[in-house]
Amino acid sequence: MKQDSFQESLVNLLLPLALILGLVLLLSLDVEQASGEAVVSNPLEAWLKLIVGYLAAGAEIAAAIVIGGAVVRGIADYLRQLLSHSRQHFDATERIRLKLGRVLALGLEFTVASDILLTAVAPTRQDILDLGAIVLLRTLLNYFLEREIQQGEQRRSLEQNMTVREAE
Numbered sequence: 078m079k080q081d082s083f084q085e086s087l088v089n090l091l092l093p094l095a096l097i098l099g100l101v102l103l104l105s106l107d108v109e110q111a112s113g114e115a116v117v118s119n120p121l122e123a124w125l126k127l128i129v130g131y132l133a134a135g136a137e138i139a140a141a142i143v144i145g146g147a148v149v150r151g152i153a154d155y156l157r158q159l160l161s162h163s164r165q166h167f168d169a170t171e172r173i174r175l176k177l178g179r180v181l182a183l184g185l186e187f188t189v190a191s192d193i194l195l196t197a198v199a200p201t202r203q204d205i206l207d208l209g210a211i212v213l214l215r216t217l218l219n220y221f222l223e224r225e226i227q228q229g230e231q232r233r234s235l236e237q238n239m240t241v242r243e244a245e
Contacts, residue, residue, distance in 0.1 A: 089224075092220065093217065093220060093221070096213055096216060096217045096220065097217065099209075099213050100210055100213040100214055100217065103206055103209045103210040103213060104210050106206050122198060122199055125198050126198045126199070129194050129195070129197055129198050130195070132194050133191045133192075133194040133195045134191075136187050136188070136190045136191035136194060137187070137188065137191045139187050140184045140185075140187035140188045140191065141184075143180060143183055143184045143187060144180065144181060144184035146180075147176070147177055147180035147181070147184075148177070150176075151173050151176065151177045154169075154173050154176075155169075155170070155173055158170070158173070168233070168236070171229055171232070171233060172233070174229065175226055175229050175230060175233070178222055178225060178226045178229070179226060181222060182219055182222050182223060182226070185215050185218060185219050185222070186219075188215060189211075189212055189215050189216075192208055192211050192212065192215075193208065193212075195208075196208040
């Protein structure tokens with residue numbers, strides 16, 4: 078049991094550090110482009126870039142809708158809870174935070190998908206490095222967000238167990 082706990086603690090420490098180090102390394106690399114914009118030699122590639130551009134824009138719009146909807150819903154839930162004069166203020170606030178965190182994680186996934194789509198057709202080396210940095214940054218955000226959600230859910234389940242025991 079102690080070995081598993083030690084390994085989990087080590088992973089929880091080293092994984093974010095490795096992601097941050099990778100991000101710093103990727104951002105420090107800067108590949109110069111020979112000519113400002115690559116010339117598209119294949120007409121099919123131009124059409125493919127256009128279609129993929131629209132798909133990437135759709136993924137960005139989906140992320141904005143998902144995150145925006147969650148923010149509006151979170152504010153509405155909070156105001157409803159605030160005006161109800163409930164005694165479970167902390168529990169309700171924590172529940173709203175956890176819902177918002179889950180949706181933010183989904184929104185981050187949409188934005189990563191958009192970035193991958195934009196780099197999918199004939200990427201340059203700089204495009205790939207930029208994508209790597211963006212994905213690492215968003216993965217790091219998602220990692221800490223998921224960790225916060227898990228800790229919040231564990232706290233919430235412990236509080237519920239304590240409440241059930243006190244009721245018995």
